[in-house]
Amino acid sequence: MANFSYIALDAKGQQTTGTVQASSESEAIQSLRAQGLYPTQVVEAGKGSLSVDGAKKPSKKTKGKTKVRQIKSGGKVKPKVLMTFTRQLATLIDSGLPLLKSLNVLGKQEPNLILRKTINSIADSVQTGSTFSEGLSQHPQLFNKLFVNMVKAGELGGVLEIVLKRLAEYMEKAEKLKSKIVSAMVYPAIVMLIAVIIMVFLMLFIVPKFKEMFAGMPNVDLPFISRFVFGLSDFMIRTDKSVLFGIPNIIYLFAVFALMLVGLNLWGKTVKGRKVIDQYKLKLPIVGDLQRKSAISRFARTLGTLVTSGVPILQALNITRDTSGNVILSAAVDKIHSAVKEGESIVQPMQGSKVFPDMVVSMVDVGEETGQLPEMLVRIGDVYDDEVDNAVTALTSILEPIMIIFLAVVVGGIVLALFLPLIKIIQSMQ
Numbered sequence: 001m002a003n004f005s006y007i008a009l010d011a012k013g014q015q016t017t018g019t020v021q022a023s024s025e026s027e028a029i030q031s032l033r034a035q036g037l038y039p040t041q042v043v044e045a046g047k048g049s050l051s052v053d054g055a056k057k058p059s060k061k062t063k064g065k066t067k068v069r070q071i072k073s074g075g076k077v078k079p080k081v082l083m084t085f086t087r088q089l090a091t092l093i094d095s096g097l098p099l100l101k102s103l104n105v106l107g108k109q110e111p112n113l114i115l116r117k118t119i120n121s122i123a124d125s126v127q128t129g130s131t132f133s134e135g136l137s138q139h140p141q142l143f144n145k146l147f148v149n150m151v152k153a154g155e156l157g158g159v160l161e162i163v164l165k166r167l168a169e170y171m172e173k174a175e176k177l178k179s180k181i182v183s184a185m186v187y188p189a190i191v192m193l194i195a196v197i198i199m200v201f202l203m204l205f206i207v208p209k210f211k212e213m214f215a216g217m218p219n220v221d222l223p224f225i226s227r228f229v230f231g232l233s234d235f236m237i238r239t240d241k242s243v244l245f246g247i248p249n250i251i252y253l254f255a256v257f258a259l260m261l262v263g264l265n266l267w268g269k270t271v272k273g274r275k276v277i278d279q280y281k282l283k284l285p286i287v288g289d290l291q292r293k294s295a296i297s298r299f300a301r302t303l304g305t306l307v308t309s310g311v312p313i314l315q316a317l318n319i320t321r322d323t324s325g326n327v328i329l330s331a332a333v334d335k336i337h338s339a340v341k342e343g344e345s346i347v348q349p350m351q352g353s354k355v356f357p358d359m360v361v362s363m364v365d366v367g368e369e370t371g372q373l374p375e376m377l378v379r380i381g382d383v384y385d386d387e388v389d390n391a392v393t394a395l396t397s398i399l400e401p402i403m404i405i406f407l408a409v410v411v412g413g414i415v416l417a418l419f420l421p422l423i424k425i426i427q428s429m430q
Helices: 025-034 063-069 079-094 099-109 113-127 132-137 145-157 160-215 224-237 249-268 271-283 287-308 313-322 327-341 347-353 358-370 373-429
Strands: 002-009 015-022 038-044
Touching: 002 025, 015 025, 025 038, 025 099, 079 099, 079 113, 079 160, 099 113, 113 132, 132 145, 145 160, 145 287, 145 313, 160 224, 160 249, 160 287, 160 373, 224 249, 224 373, 249 271, 271 287, 271 327, 287 313, 287 327, 287 373, 313 327, 327 347, 347 358, 358 373
Parallel strands: none
Antiparallel strands: 002 015, 002 038
């Protein structure tokens, strides 16, 4: 047993100091909480001293370590890194290691500098008497509302390790879903970029050579496709010396395109613009179905994971609304929240929103009637994960031939425009 000096707040908010005997620092904190005290500083005798301003004065042995932990955390961490940390923390706690010790172990071995500083900062908060969820809430750039509230529910229910495992599984499936959608969009984007690069190269360097050659042959009757390609190439190369020192028109085209993208991005950050863009995303012919399924999967899995972990339904709906990623779906969840707040069922506002398919509404209805709504929501998330996987496979199989045909039409059209006059010349010579 060792002596621990402490500074704590009582139920009236008054600061009090004293010493307590315990075998470890975490046990000393638990002992103080059992006495109705809220510890702000706990220091083992001989390893440091307490300061009135709330900072712990480190001893010579721990000075360097404390200095590192005082560095403020910031920046972004990849979801995969955060998922690994969550799973490792759940494993350590499930093995019987105290939370504070688990955080210290992970903080020492974490290779990511930003996450290491954040873990050390959270460990300091826990060491001074804050709960784990309170420590997480001080770093919203890494831990969103969903993470913090699930941990808070796990702390209240005494099942923190189970909640952390669910969080890790949730992040893993969400990241896998995101990567599937991104991979489906990468292929057509690359093909489109290659087509543009080839077209620009041919128009700027190859087509003008053929145009000069045919210009020296006045008797050659150029077909329409050749005249169109030569005219387009001439427009792209043409310069207007009265504007910006004779920059070619192709530069203006790219500049206008870039400004349109920037303007669309800025408009998308407004309330009206975001609503219009998200609405059109759901109405697109092929991609819209994929967007809708991924949004429903995220909604069902988020809400189901939160409710299963013990988060109250109204609070879970608020978090789901904020993390839905689509304004139209957020508005539908907001209506569900209002209906549940008035004591109504979830099914009616879901059906009235016209965002959720009939199958989802029916499954939620069955879940409510049988008292297994959280499990049913998680099952809906699994079903729509498979639906997204199938939609991505179908989209890729459809886009592959479309992109190949598009590339063939662009490049083949230019080549045809260049060689048709040559064929006519050869035929006339024969």
